[in-house]
Every structure is written in C-alpha cells, then in structure tokens.
Amino acid sequence: MSSLTLAQANQIIAAALAHSKQAGYQPMGIAVLDDAGHLKAFAREDGASMFRFDVAQAKAWGAVGMGVSSRLLGERAKGNPNFFVSLAATSAGRFLPQTGAVLIKDAQGRVLGAVGASGGTGDEDEAICITGVQAAGLAAG
Known part of the structure; x- marks a missing residue:
C-alpha cells in the first residue's frame, strides 16, 4: 500500500502556491x-x-476524515446542520466543512490524505489544492 511522501506533500504545496x-x-x-x-x-x-493554518488544516482534516472533499461536506452540512455542528464540537474545532480542501488519491483511487487551503474564496482555495495534487502526479477527489 502506498503512502503520501514528504516530497509529494511539498510538491503539492509548491504547485498550489505557484498557481495562487x-x-x-x-x-x-x-x-x-x-x-x-x-x-x-x-x-x-x-x-x-494567523488563522490560515487552522482553517486550512480543519478543511483538510474534515475531508480526509469523512472521505470526501470539503465542498461536498459543506453541501451536506446545509441539510443536516446539527450533525455537522456536533462533529465540529466533538473534534474540538478541528473539523470545518467549507470549500477549500480535496482528497489526495493514488492511481488506484486509494486515499493518501487531503490538502486544504485558506486565504482566498473557497473556490480559489479548492482550485489551488487541485492544481497541487495534479502537479504531484496524484488525483484530487
């Protein structure tokens, strides 16, 4: 089973920042x-x-924990807000269902992790994450 390497993580960040x-x-x-x-x-x-780290990490943490992009989590939260508020409380605030994080998958579709961004709009954050993942030769989900 493959795992996300530090080199891949750094490549994702470099490409995402270049796109931004x-x-x-x-x-x-x-x-x-x-x-x-x-x-x-x-x-x-x-x-x-100073909030960028916490927000980016919470978007990615929710995505990898739930196995879907943070965009999809945000859409799901609209229909079941109490559940998502409870998830945020249960995780001590580490869960943020807002657009701006995507899963990182290998060629076989296995989840290797997630990347989240914060600083722009949700769409901008998500776009740079996708660019970063693809630049590392991986699939965004």
Whole structure:
C-alpha cells in the first residue's frame, strides 16, 4: 500500500502556491495531511493571517476524515446542520466543512490524505489544492 511522501506533500504545496501567485490570490496557507489526518507539510505565505493554518488544516482534516472533499461536506452540512455542528464540537474545532480542501488519491483511487487551503474564496482555495495534487502526479477527489 502506498503512502503520501514528504516530497509529494511539498510538491503539492509548491504547485498550489505557484498557481495562487499566478492567479493573483491573497496570501495563502496550505496544509497537507496524511490518510490518518496527521500534518505532513504546511506553508503560510508572507502576509497570510494567523488563522490560515487552522482553517486550512480543519478543511483538510474534515475531508480526509469523512472521505470526501470539503465542498461536498459543506453541501451536506446545509441539510443536516446539527450533525455537522456536533462533529465540529466533538473534534474540538478541528473539523470545518467549507470549500477549500480535496482528497489526495493514488492511481488506484486509494486515499493518501487531503490538502486544504485558506486565504482566498473557497473556490480559489479548492482550485489551488487541485492544481497541487495534479502537479504531484496524484488525483484530487
């Protein structure tokens, strides 16, 4: 079984930050987690607020924990808000169902982890995550 390497995590971050800079987005924080929700790598651009790490990590943590993108979690939360508030409380605030994180999958579709970003809109955050995952030769989910 394959696992997410530090080199892959750093490649995801580098490509995501390059996309963000090229697109003119606000300063970003990007967190890459392994399949158990442990932090593999993180970067916070100069000028990014102090909340960027917590938000990026919480988006990715929720995605890897629930096995779907944070966009889908946000959509599900609309229909069952009490459950999602309870998840956030149970996880001591580490769970954030907001657009901006995607799963990282290998060629066989196995979940290796997740990457979350914070700094732009949810769509911008998600876009740079997808770019980063694809640049590392992996699939975003």
